[in-house]
Amino acid sequence: MKSFKNFIVQFFILFIIWILINNSFDTELLITGFVFSIVASSIFCFKCDVFSDIKLTPKALIYTILYIFVFIIELIKSNFDVAYRVVSPSLPINPGIVAVKTKLKSKMGRMILTNSITLTPGTLTVDIIEDTLYIHWIDVKTVKIEEATKDIVSHFEKYLEVIYG
Amino acid sequence: MKILDITGAILTLIGSIFIFLGALGVLRMPDVYNRIQTGTKASTLGTMLTLTGIGMIHPGWFGKIAILIIFIAITNPVSSHVLARAAHFINIPLTSKTVVDKLRESKIEEMENALKLEEEQKNDF
Amino acid sequence: MVNTILYIALGFIIISILMTLTRFVTGKTSVDRVIAFDIMTISSIGIIVIISHFTIRLIYLDVAIVYGLLSFLGVVIVAKFIERGL
Structure with a gap:
């Protein structure tokens, strides 16, 4: 559960940065960013506990x-x-x-x-x-x-x- | 549209004045720590204001400008903290106006405690 | 009107970079020089962004992002070197 929360937070940060850098909402760009954000956050946030203290309330x-x-x-x-x-x-x-x-x-x-x-x-x-x-x-x-x-x-x-x- | 442009330009001008004040602080301040205080922080706010101003002139560039502002706001305090820590680690002296240095006191205390512990261990043998 | 104000701002930033350059040359300790370097690069990001307004080319903003990243890395690595060697 803990690592899943880390994964979600990391994924959203990467995805938002991707959208901001590309500056557009094309479908292909969104799909590419989605896939790469999932891959990168599952590689780098497999066991991290950086974001586990954040309360999402x-x-x-x-x-x-x-x-x-x-x-x-x-x-x-x-x-x-x-x-x-x-x-x-x-x-x-x-x-x-x-x-x-x-x-x-x-x-x-x-x-x-x-x-x-x-x-x-x-x-x-x-x-x-x-x-x-x-x-x-x-x-x-x-x-x-x-x-x-x-x-x-x-x-x-x-x-x-x-x-x- | 015109008003937004002029507001952006004036924000850019204010930002560049802050950068100028930061550079003046680096020239005038007497020791390393005060130079970090005035220099890096004033230029951080200055650059952030400059970027905001250009972002107001070109609203289409919002994404990249936002990335740059967030990036500067995160990395700049880290680099100034790291520099201050390194300066204190290699014992660069503080200016003569300095009132108190608690970090030096705590480091000296720690060293004395370690020396005492060593002597006690020697006496045990 | 807008361009005139931006030229004045550009002048201020260039003067401030020259002033930090003086500190870079005369600075007594190595940490002073690193601070001057840090401030010069951060101010240069401002210059790059203003120039990208004059030439209306978005690609300069990418240059500014990478430039800031490299300057941050450089400062942190030099500080680590000062503290305990590489």
Whole structure:
């Protein structure tokens, strides 16, 4: 059952990418893409457990869409913040590497959390040891673990906990 | 139609300004980690905005542009994380403005623990 | 009108690539150079896409996809080499 779910998710990702790249809905193209997606996902996803943490429920879907919006807003906000730091003549930076804790257990959830932290400017994941993330922060406001966790991680974690558990 | 074209062009211009700011950050910042912060992330958003703008001018190219945007959004944080990790691994120093370095502290602690364990094992013999 | 704005954008991207090139030449450590390389390739994707608008050829977008893929692979492999050797 588990590997079947992996297979289905992998198949849909490959098929959607095929349609987007070809940019058309011709019958021959669709059949070719269908066959090749099945072959490729049965070869490469025979025993993988990459997607087995994803919950395929309506609530998770709604939270995924909400998460994308929250992420885009954070991305633009922090980009303007960093742009201000670069342009201002006195270079107002206050950098340091802080430690934060994460509650997420699944590999996929952790990967998306660290990628989101890295993609919002101002924070950069340097290393991950067990459940501690080491984050380079361009403007260190606090060095305590709990407060830094609340500042950096929690507004992404709130949504990812529902999606990946 | 005309309005969509002009909106796309202005988005492209904003994206190119973000790329410019990223390059300025790479020139101005004092150490490797801050250069990664300002450089790679600002240029990521800049390139994504540029692609969106061109996608608005040519709506027929939607598929490939979407693939490029998703691809950049997935691979770029991975490459900047990997570079930061390598830089910390070979002990490139942080700038003098740095407040705290918890990762170095935890690495030193781990090394001391390993040394203690080794000495205890020697004493046992 | 649209083309004028796009030419200005192209100019900005080219200037920023020249600025990162300065960092590529002067950078003190090897990681600095890899960062400069990464930013240059990502900005070049923008240039390729704008040029594909001027010449109206869809094939340049495929070139951009492969270019981004190769640059990502290159950066990851160089970082792995810096960290523990090949």
